[in-house]
Amino acid sequence: MMGGMASEETRTVTSMRIRNPETDTLSEPATRAWTMRLLVVGIVLTALNLRPAITSLGALLEEVRDALGMSGSVAGLLTSVPPLCFAVFGVAAPRLARRFGPGAVVCAGMVAITTGLLVRPYVGSTAGFLAATALALMGIAVSNVLMPVIVKRWFPDRVGSMTGLYSMALALGTASAAAVTVPMTEVLGGNWHSGLAVWAGLAVAAVVPWIPFVRDRGDRGAAPGTAAEQKHARVDAPPVRITRSRTAWALAVYFGLQATGAYITMGWMAQIFRDSGVHAGTAGLLLAVTMVMGVPLAFVIPRLATRLPHQGPIVLALGACGLVGYAGLYLAPVSGAWVWAVLLGISNCSFPLALTMVGMRARSSAGVAQLSGFAQSTGYLISIPGPLLVGVLYQHSGGWGLPIALMAGLMIPQMAVGVLAGRNRVVEDEAAR
Incomplete structure (x- = not known):
């Protein structure tokens, strides 16, 4: 969609030159400012979702084991699934980003997290629970890899501050899920299903800011601004x-x-x-x-x-x-x-x-x-x-x-x-x- 936004912006600026040249200098900076703010919101919401699928499960692991009849070895496997999924699915992220654009892949990752978190408490079997968890972790894996890419691409002169921002949000999401899941489950009637599924709501919120960037393919969707910024934006x-x-x-x-x-x-x-x-x-x-x-x-x-x-x-x-x-x-x-x-x-x-x-x-x-x-x-x-x-x-x-x-x-x-x-x-x- 960024490619479409870029062409639409060009048409808008052209038409404004005909109708009102005095506003010509305001259109592109206004669009750029809106784009940058939306990206910052998307980055922060994405980072908040990169660990709750793991730490919320850790807080309720005993209840999940009892309900699904998991053996100790299977429960131990759950603790090794996150790094395994991060390694396996993370490899595909750069290739997917080159083909579909990093914004589209991160958006799909947030959808995968939402689906996995929403489905896994209600599947009723250990195999289904593991599969739904793997789906959520797949979304986390590709987003893990592409967050530095997003920052380098749209904020080439603010790598440190933007990396710090999403790292801080990631740490906040990690700690919050660990600390809040059990009390929130008690508020929801002591039902562990609801205590795990509620985190899907945060993932849904993270999908929305990336929708305008789904059609971005890198060369056509270069970040608006100077030629140097557009050079940094290329991913091909x-x-x-x-x-x-x-x-x-x-x-x-x-x-x-x-x-x-x-x-x-x-x-x-x-x-x-x-x-x-x-x-x-x-x-x-x-x-x-x-x-x-x-x-x-x-x-x-x-x-x-x-x-x-x-x-x-x-x-x-x-x-x-x-x-x-x-x-x-x-x-x-x-x-x-x-x-x-x-x-x-x-x-x-x-x-x-x-x-x-x-x-x-x-x-x-x-x-x-x-x-x-x-x-x-x-x-x-x-x-x-x-x-x-x-x-x-x-x-x-x-x-x-x-x-x-x-x-x-x-x-x-x-x-x-x-x-x-x-x-x-x-x-x-x-x-x-």
Whole structure:
């Protein structure tokens, strides 16, 4: 539709020249301002929907298991489905964006999330529940990959601030779904079906802003404005041989290791505190604090990252917070619980930093699309074994010493590859060599 909007805008401006030349200079800026505001709304609403399908289920997993008769192994599979779907479906996002336009693919992703969230509580079987969950995760996967592309394409001079905005919205959606799902279910009569399905309403709202961009194909739907902005907007550049880039591989491994840490934290941190003697309610609050830390920092870190020629210092600072947090969990899990929760929350802000570096390490939106798809898909594949391995170590060792040692140990290579990914280079140049 953006292509249609562009041609309609041209016809409108032409006709206004005939009828009222004095208003000629106002038409295009007004249309551009409206487009930019609509994009910002779409980006924020999309980001809010990129995690509730996961964290709302985690809050009601016990009720879902009892109702559907899930075994422990199947329930464990549910915790590994998100990164698996992100890896599998994320690969297709750049190709879909080149064919249909990123706006159309994100819009379809929001429709998939809406459908999956609305259907899965009422299918009545484990297989159906898994299939509906996978549909929602498919929509999340393509949107995950294309958010940096949208930002690079329409906001090439504001990559840091816009990445920070949607990272903050993503963190807010993650924390809100974890904290609100159970109380909201109780308000709705204690029915877990309604408690899960209600999040489809948020996904519906995210569909609407993308409808005007469904017909956008990149070259015809270039962002209105200067020639430089239109150059940035193109998504039909020749594909980059992304696997030839060392920076792309460093980003992929960094993304995978930070995702491993994040999923381990979300899945096991509350249990670590409970096994150490912390009350269950307090353990849940500690986990919420860890997730909420991402709301303000997800806005600050990307803005800071874009102002630095090398993002390595931020990588090292976040990694140091993680190392101290894990050491605290091992040495004094109860007495310093709130401090460790805050430090691990800061460490988990490696995610918005990784997204920001994806937008900075490619010259064009086409390059960002390929880099984002490669880094996220490869990264999520790397992250799959982590939470499962922590569970195995905990079960066989009978304590949290070895799992915490694993978490801390993974932070070292994460910092190393993050420093490599933070160098001021672009993947197009490395691939060309």
